[in-house]
Amino acid sequence: MRQKIVAGNWKMHKNAEETEDLLNALIDKLPTDVEAQFIVAPTFVNLASAVQHLEFTNISVAAQNMHQAEAGAFTGEISADMLKSVGVETVILGHSERRSYFGETDSLIADKTTTALKHDMTVIFCFGEELKDRKDGKHFNIVENQLRDGLFHVQAKDWERIVLAYEPVWAIGTGETATPEQAQEMHQFIRDVVRNQFGNNVADDVSILYGGSVKPENAKEIFSKPDVDGGLIGGASLKADDFAAIASAI
Numbered sequence: 001m002r003q004k005i006v007a008g009n010w011k012m013h014k015n016a017e018e019t020e021d022l023l024n025a026l027i028d029k030l031p032t033d034v035e036a037q038f039i040v041a042p043t044f045v046n047l048a049s050a051v052q053h054l055e056f057t058n059i060s061v062a063a064q065n066m067h068q069a070e071a072g073a074f075t076g077e078i079s080a081d082m083l084k085s086v087g088v089e090t091v092i093l094g095h096s097e098r099r100s101y102f103g104e105t106d107s108l109i110a111d112k113t114t115t116a117l118k119h120d121m122t123v124i125f126c127f128g129e130e131l132k133d134r135k136d137g138k139h140f141n142i143v144e145n146q147l148r149d150g151l152f153h154v155q156a157k158d159w160e161r162i163v164l165a166y167e168p169v170w171a172i173g174t175g176e177t178a179t180p181e182q183a184q185e186m187h188q189f190i191r192d193v194v195r196n197q198f199g200n201n202v203a204d205d206v207s208i209l210y211g212g213s214v215k216p217e218n219a220k221e222i223f224s225k226p227d228v229d230g231g232l233i234g235g236a237s238l239k240a241d242d243f244a245a246i247a248s249a250i
């Protein structure tokens with residue numbers, strides 16, 4: 001059975017005090033009676049305190065990125081071991097902002113995924129087409145290639161620690177959302193790609209989240225689609241009321 005998941009990517013927002021305030025508000029407001037996993041991804045410097053703060057709650061903590069190497073002379077970078085050592089078990093990889101502003105390629109994201117899995121971490125693997133790809137009718141090809149180049153090297157047994165997050169780049173932070181039908185069409189396609197490569201068990205069990213301007217107003221309809229197993233939320237995850245409303249729509 002696949003998991004329903006609502007995850008908030010806080011990006012480069014919230015200092016230490018603001019992080020604590022938002023976590024407290026989420027502890028108060030997130031539903032406790034739904035069968036879903038809730039995840040927040042604060043900045044690196046606030047991960048350790050967030051893990052401690054959220055102990056004994058139904059909210060877990062993810063990092064927004066990590067380096068693929070075990071350790072070494074990589075100034076400014078953070079390793080899987082460092083994340084695990086402060087209690088972080090999940091990492092977001094391949095976010096479109098990492099791909100576009102920091103030049104992350106499918107092959108680099110594949111390496112990061114390998115390292116994260118080696119450390120028994122769960123990977124929220126982000127991918128999705130740009131607007132020009134969709135206009136050119138290439139969106140299915142692009143998405144299939146991202147999956148192949150980023151994840152086809154992962155062994156079937158390790159897929160229980162992969163969460164897919166389909167995030168059409170044109171919908172991220174733009175206020176423009178894929179329609180529920182567009183999301184379902186792509187999620188079904190993604191599940192079929194996974195099915196062809198890894199078989200029914202992996203395809204049926206993998207959670208596929210939708211990301212791109214999800215808000216309290218559109219969450220319920222998007223989440224109602226059969227192949228949408230939750231959401232990766234950016235802007236709306238920074239407001240406790242909005243994130244709680246989205247979480248309640250799962």
Ligand code: PEP
Nearest residue numbers: 172173211212213234235
């Ligand atoms: C994201 O950054 O992953 C995202 C989905 O952002 P937003 O919800 O703001 O579009």
